[in-house]
Amino acid sequence: MSKKLKLVALFLMLLLLSGCTSVTKIALMTKLESGSLYGISEVDSAKYYLKSNGIDNIEIVPYNDGWDPERIESVYNEIREDDIDIIIASHPSSCALELLDLINKEEDPVIVFFTASTTDRLSGVDDSIYRVIQDVEKEQKSIAEYIATEEYNDLLVVRDTENYGYTEPAEEYFKKYYIGNLNVIDVHASKFNSSEIEAVMQDYSFDAIYLLIGDYQANAGVIAQVAVKLNNEVDIYYTPWMKTPDIIDTAGNTIYQSVMPSHYPARNKDEEVNSYIEAYKKEYDYVPTFDSLNVFKVMEVINQNIMQGKRDPISMKKNIDSIRSYETKLGPVNFDEFGDTETELFFIDDIKREFE
Amino acid sequence: MKTLRGLTLTIEMVGIIVIVICSSILLQNVKAVIVNDEIEDQRSTLEEINYYLNTSLDENMREFIKISEDLEQNKSAIDLDMFSDMYYIDANMRLVEILTKDKESLIFTGYDVSASKLGAFLETLEADTPKISPMMRSLELDTMSVYVGLKTDKNYLVGRIGLEKIMNYLKISAQGQGAIIVVASNDGYVIDSTDISLPFYVVPEFESDTAFEFEDYFLFKQNNDYLGDDLLVLVPKTHVLELLERINEQLPIFFVAIIIFVLLKIIAQEYLIIKPLQRLSSTVESWEVEVQPTMSYKNVLDTKEIKAISNQFTIKSVEIQAYIEELNGANRELEILNKDLEIVVENRTKELTDAIGKLIQSEKLAALSHIVAGVAHEVSTPIGVCVTTNSFLKGELEKLISTFESNQMSKQSLMDFLVKLDESIRIIDNNLIRTVDLVQSFKQVAVDQVSDMHYKFSIKENIEMVVTSLKHEYKRYNVKFKIDCSDALYLSACPGEFSQIFTNFIMNSLHHGFNKEEDNEIAIKCICEDKKFIVEYWDNGIGISEGNIHRIFDPFFTTNRKSGNSGLGMNIVYSLVNRMSGKISCKSGEGKGVYFKIEIPISEDFKVYSEANN
Secondary structure (H helix, E strand, O other): OOHHHHHHHHHHHHHHHHHHHOOEEEEEEEOOOOOOHHHHHHHHHHHHHHHHOOOOOEEEEEEEOOOOHHHHHHHHHHHHHOOOOEEEEOOOHHHHHHHHHHHHHOOOOOEEEEOOOOOHHHOOOOOOEEEOOOOHHHHHHHHHHHHHOOOOOOEEEEEEOOOHHHHHHHHHHHHHHOOOOEEEEEEOOOOOOHHHHHHHHHOOOOOEEEEEOOOOOOOHHHHHHHHHHHOOOOEEEEOHHHOOOHHHHHHHHHHHHEEEEEOOOOHHHOHHHHHHHHHHHHHHOOOOOOHHHHHHHHHHHHHHHHHOOOOOHHHHHHHHHHHOEEEEOOEEEEEOOOOOEOOOOEEEOOHHHHOO | OOOHHHHHHHHHHHHHHHHHHHHHHHHHHHHHHHHHHHHHHHHHHHHHHHHHHHHHHHHHHHHHHHHHHHHHOOOOOOOOOOOOEEEEEEOOOEEEEEEEOOOOOOOOOOOEOOOOHHHHHHOOOOEOOOEEOOOEEOOOOOOEEEEEEEEOOOEEEEEEEEHHHHHHHHHHHHHHHOOEEEEEOOOOEEEEEOOOOOOOOEOOOOOOOOOEEOOOEEEEEEEOOOOOOEEEEEEEOHHHHHHHHHHHHHHHHHHHHHHHHHHHHHHHHHHHHHHHHHHHHHHHHHOOOOOOOOOHHHHHOOOHHHHHHHHHHHHHHHHHHHHHHHHHHHHHHHHHHHHHHHHHHHHHHHHHHHHHHHHHHHHHHHHHHHHHHHHHHHHHHHHHHHHHHHHHHHHHHHHHHHHHHOOOOOHHHHHHHHHHHHHHHHHHHHHHHHHHHHHHHHHHHHHHHHOOOOEEEEHHHHHHHHHHHOHHHHOOOOEEEEEEEOOOOEEEEOHHHHHHHHHHHHHHHHHHHOOOOOOEEEEEEEEEEOOEEEEEEEEOOOOOOHHHHOOOOOOOOOOOHHHOOOOOHHHHHHHHHHHOOOEEEEEEOOOOOEEEEEEEEOOOOOEEEOOOOO
């Protein structure tokens, strides 16, 4: 081999090595304030994925958007100033819609993975947004059909007005697919007066209540308690976005007459999910929110792309669009042509056990 | 040649560099000390804040106890402001009575807390012993709180101290200290802070007794026993940065001062040392030793030290002049003495040369005496045989005459006599011939020894004649000779010189090398090789010690002067070899015998013949 060729080979090798050792930064937009378990759980989940797989070429950088639509722009600008173009966002739909506008205005390529935004405005568009959860229509259809099988006389739907991006289309689709008598009352889930809500609910007759609340608003447990105070035999239904250990604190014993839809099977019915939760508990000494499982899943999808050398938004999007199906430890992720997924919903009646 | 100016400049430049480096190191250390002091101060601040929070929570506890006592006594005016929520919970963990309630609190009578963390905390209470819970998620609204609980006979009294109240306590501390205080979970997640602008979302991992440095802040961490969470203090670096900035601003002044100092020093040493020294040097250079030095340079040497050098030079120059004169006189005397000494040395050298010549001559004669003694010994045997045979013949002749006179002589007796006569004549003849040969041979050796005749001779015969002539010397030594020399090898040289060389080798082996009880060997080898005639002599005697081997060719060197050795034998060998333009070397060691090698180049004066080219 001539000297020149050796130098070229050495240069290429160094280039390859420098490429191999570079760290890809991923922004995680979540709620990191007031001791919120959600953000903690998601950050820890991402870290747990990296640690359990011995990955050191990915760095998770958490950003606190407070799940507040008004803070999305400043946090997104901060991410872009930090030169990060791969984003995982765990915020609710109202925030996702804000972020969607910013991404659409963006000149430089960015790729975003949503783990909790179900809004239908993200559906059916070929953009740089990918979701590992199904959209709100599919979700509400499943829930409506499940509740309808119980053939209640009167179903009271308590709708949160705070996360409008989710609850408005959710109410619409629920009504579309629910067969039976229902009434809807509105509540501001993060700030309400229990006496006032009790007074409102007293005006309705109901044998089941559907708490159409997102954002892991643990206050939903208080409404459940008010409902039970009014009707001791009432059946309570939550959305999948209530699956947090905090609900146990607020719901009291009403949890035993509640059903929780979930994106994952019950722990006692799925060994993979159960072993993940157990391992996580061992590592961090608490039970994670179930949205953190979605973060874990996204991390696995992103890492598979990085391992194939797809480190930038353009090549990653191109790769995902061509592969579409990913096998992950917590189940398959099958993206459609628009980056959406269709997942099965599971209905869990022993909620307390989920968080033990 | 190095100059004083160059040297001092170099030293000063090195000095400046050293000062700059040391100053930089010192500056870094000073900065480190300032930063460390600040860190220590702020660590104390954190301890004070932690202490203040604990004191405030203790105050809450005392107030809680007072409220509980007032409630038992059914006092009408009870101040519940210290707690965000206060209520009774029954043994079934249901809220039974609300004493006070935050306006946003969600709780209501009948609220079930059994499955909550608060419920778990209440179950740990002992009767009539109030206790503060760790920080936990509130049941009342979406925030974190600390609860004070008291177990009474009938129920539990619970007081909630919301995160906002805790943060209020901390804000008071923060305002006093100009710092940001953060409450964070043990995993590093921020629960709340006294200022929303933080340089992190998740607190970086670091030990509680160390400080963490951000660009604009120092960060300190300490666990609070009541909250069970970490208290963090973010201290702006402004104060430290101002100090460091001030140092950085003043540093150039320091360096300028050093440079001015060095320049002044260079100028001073130029005018006070170097120039006066140059003038002194010029004066010394122009000073003629014979002339008294002029002191005209004195007026420019205006420093005490330079004046001292000048004065000393004047004193020493006078002393040098006197010393030089004294030295000149001594030199003249020395020259006269030298001339006398040369004559004495010349005479002594001549006497010594004569003495050496005589000694060499006496050595030759001593060698000749060995040969004469050998001649006497060797000739005595055949002469003795001749005498005996002649005596025998004489007896037989007398017997024959007697027989003839008595007419008793028979033919037989005459025949017998004639036979004996014939035999005796043959014996005498043989012995006389042998005697003649011996005498001829010895004569040749003896003549050769004392003459410098130059002719063609057989080297082997020369060696054998020497060996034979020394037989009487070595017969008591049990010596075996091994002579490796071609019969056809002839030299055109002075045979006496070789005879003397071999005689001295053999006599040295006998007198210094051999022990009479041992089996002694002498080997002599002669060859012609590379236009050189080479003689190798070897014996298996006791050898020569390492200390002596370098001295064996020195004149008068002997290890056995008591036995009458002059110490000239090997010196004569050396001189003879040198005279033939050859060289001699010796190898030996104690107990290893001795080996001599003589190499003589073939020349017009020294020719070698072999049978082939003879």
